[in-house]
Amino acid sequence: EGKRFMADGLFIPEVNRNKEHISLDLKAKEGKDIFFRLVKDMDVFLEGFRPGVVHRLGIDYDTVRKANSKIVYCSISGYGQTGPYHTRVGHDVNYLSCSGVLDLIGEADHPPSIPGIQIADIAGGGMNAAIGILLALLARERTGKGQYIDISMTDGMVGFLPMALYLQNLKGQAPSRADSFLSHRYACYNTYETADGKYISIGAVENRFWKELCEHMEVSEYTPLQYDENRRQEIIDFMRSSFMKKTLAEWEAELKDLDVCWGRIQNLEEVLQDPLFRKREMVVEFQEKDGKKNTALGVPIKLSETPGSLRTPPPRFGESTASILKEIGYSKKEIKEFLDKGVI
Numbered sequence: 008e009g010k011r012f013m014a015d016g017l018f019i020p021e022v023n024r025n026k027e028h029i030s031l032d033l034k035a036k037e038g039k040d041i042f043f044r045l046v047k048d049m050d051v052f053l054e055g056f057r058p059g060v061v062h063r064l065g066i067d068y069d070t071v072r073k074a075n076s077k078i079v080y081c082s083i084s085g086y087g088q089t090g091p092y093h094t095r096v097g098h099d100v101n102y103l104s105c106s107g108v109l110d111l112i113g114e115a116d117h118p119p120s121i122p123g124i125q126i127a128d129i130a131g132g133g134m135n136a137a138i139g140i141l142l143a144l145l146a147r148e149r150t151g152k153g154q155y156i157d158i159s160m161t162d163g164m165v166g167f168l169p170m171a172l173y174l175q176n177l178k179g180q181a182p183s184r185a186d187s188f189l190s191h192r193y194a195c196y197n198t199y200e201t202a203d204g205k206y207i208s209i210g211a212v213e214n215r216f217w218k219e220l221c222e223h224m225e226v227s228e229y230t231p232l233q234y235d236e237n238r239r240q241e242i243i244d245f246m247r248s249s250f251m252k253k254t255l256a257e258w259e260a261e262l263k264d265l266d267v268c269w270g271r272i273q274n275l276e277e278v279l280q281d282p283l284f285r286k287r288e289m290v291v292e293f294q295e296k297d298g299k300k301n302t303a304l305g306v307p308i309k310l311s312e313t314p315g316s317l318r319t320p321p322p323r324f325g326e327s328t329a330s331i332l333k334e335i336g337y338s339k340k341e342i343k344e345f346l347d348k349g350v351i
Contacts, residue, residue: 030325087159131163
């Protein structure tokens with residue numbers, strides 16, 4: 008990353024644990040020389056520029072693979088490297104919009120609601136890139152060849168629409184915001200406010216789970232009416248008024264041993280303190296280089312033989328530049344010259 012990115016306030020340490028960070032000016036000849044010295048030993052190169060930028064910089068796939076024919080080169084962009092939108096700028100909200108996902112999020116008869124997490128960036132871009140890179144590395148083991156990967160965050164979000172497409176094919180009309188089978192239309196799959204202003208989710212899709220909830224609420228007559236169109240609002244209203252009579256903690260105590268498919272809706276602070284995530288090492292403590300203790304998110308993929316862990320704290324912007332340049336053969340004098348010229 009160039010130093011200009013330091014000023015945008017979007018250098019997020021939380022995603023940089025177990026990593027090194029280098030700052031490099033690819034517009035400078037010396038910066039490009041450093042880049043290609045690094046490329047020789049790379050397995051994977053991942054870039055997130057707007058389509059066309061890597062060609063202008065001279066670090067596009069065709070150029071890079073001449074230096075390393077086995078490299079797996081992955082490009083993440085908003086709308087992909089081809090198609091009518093490929094040069095369009097955008098952010099997460101735009102990719103959710105274009106893909107049709109945002110239209111399905113929020114209250115009925117209200118504008119779509121922007122999620123509080125970046126779904127397109129993380130799932131549509133990052134996760135699909137990781138999957139694509141792993142597939143390409145596996146293919147390289149068999150063929151000995153690297154390849155190019157084109158990841159569109161918007162494509163990734165379109166890939167999240169199989170249930171919406173299924174419901175459209177089933178009913179002959181597109182699902183509406185907050186008014187579909189798995190989005191507030193029925194009482195069995197909904198969210199409810201409790202007496203203390205907190206919220207609980209109910210996901211009793213299957214009738215056996217719905218039956219247990221109805222029996223606990225002493226309204227067994229609602230069991231066969233789980234998806235009844237004529238009385239669905241009556242049942243939703245009943246559940247809303249019922250859940251408002253007790254606190255979330257009281258409902259948790261009542262439902263914890265029942266097969267109901269329920270969950271307390273937690274905020275971030277509650278998640279960080281939840282014993283589930285502490286036990287599963289999804290919330291871990293670590294020590295910064297200055298000695299301060301901090302909290303980080305763990306590794307969600309649990310491997311039996313090669314488990315992941317937080318090994319090193321997040322580096323500061325460009326912190327690893329000098330050490331990496333030294334590893335690939337640059338002298339202290341050369342590194343200082345690069346620093347003085349603004350190359351690193």
